[in-house]
Amino acid sequence: MTTISANLQAVLARIAAAAPKSRRNADDILLLAVSKTWPASAVREAAAAGQRAFGENYVQEGVEKAVELASLGLEWHFIGPLQSNKARRVAEIFDWVHSVDRLKIAERLAEHRPAALPPLQVCLQVNVSGEDSKSGVPMADVPLLARQLASLPRLKLRGLMAIPAPHDDFVQQRHAFGLLREIYERLKRDGLKIDTLSMGMTHDLEAAIAEGATIVRVGTAIFGERMVKTSR
Numbered sequence: 001m002t003t004i005s006a007n008l009q010a011v012l013a014r015i016a017a018a019a020p021k022s023r024r025n026a027d028d029i030l031l032l033a034v035s036k037t038w039p040a041s042a043v044r045e046a047a048a049a050g051q052r053a054f055g056e057n058y059v060q061e062g063v064e065k066a067v068e069l070a071s072l073g074l075e076w077h078f079i080g081p082l083q084s085n086k087a088r089r090v091a092e093i094f095d096w097v098h099s100v101d102r103l104k105i106a107e108r109l110a111e112h113r114p115a116a117l118p119p120l121q122v123c124l125q126v127n128v129s130g131e132d133s134k135s136g137v138p139m140a141d142v143p144l145l146a147r148q149l150a151s152l153p154r155l156k157l158r159g160l161m162a163i164p165a166p167h168d169d170f171v172q173q174r175h176a177f178g179l180l181r182e183i184y185e186r187l188k189r190d191g192l193k194i195d196t197l198s199m200g201m202t203h204d205l206e207a208a209i210a211e212g213a214t215i216v217r218v219g220t221a222i223f224g225e226r227m228v229k230t231s232r
């Protein structure tokens, strides 16, 4: 077994151990392998070990890998900061975008999503950590923006995503994820048909699963420590 394959098994085992503690089924939790900064060969290796869904943060890098590996039929999720001048490429290449944080971006994605493809699956990124985090929509703005997104053509609003400020303490980790879960439940009560909570990474996926995560986004535990810090 390769390192990546062994790491993947270990992460799947973490998910399988965490789910029943909250009376959840591990099959209801999607593992998104975050391959940012890693070469296409690493994605290929993970794919050979059975991994289907991959997350990328940088448009150019993600597009290159998705195009090179198109014949593998993988699912590509964009999870990084998105500028409107790059929205077209993302709408053309990716299956999901987790990081929608304003109406203008969503409108660009909708406008450029090719008619031949299924609707782009999107999550609204929410800032659950206030001052500690600059990315994401303030919680107070979520209900209106979610409604606006849900009404756009060529997009399918699937739910919410967050990257809380990192904590070592399980209770504090859970608290931030709990805030996201509360807004999510409120949107559902208000009639939005959503099914996705994208939250939890290498260091806090158990806390996220305890609060209802349906997608965990894991990079380091699968591919190793990232050497390069790119800023594209």
Ligand SMILES: *Cc1c(COP(=O)(O)O)cnc(C)c1O
Residues within 6 Å of the ligand: 034, 036, 057, 079, 080, 163, 201, 202, 203, 217, 218, 219, 220, 221
């Ligand atoms: C890098 C990244 C991840 C993965 O983080 P790890 O700590 O390496 O598991 C998840 N989500 C987002 C948005 C990221 O940028």
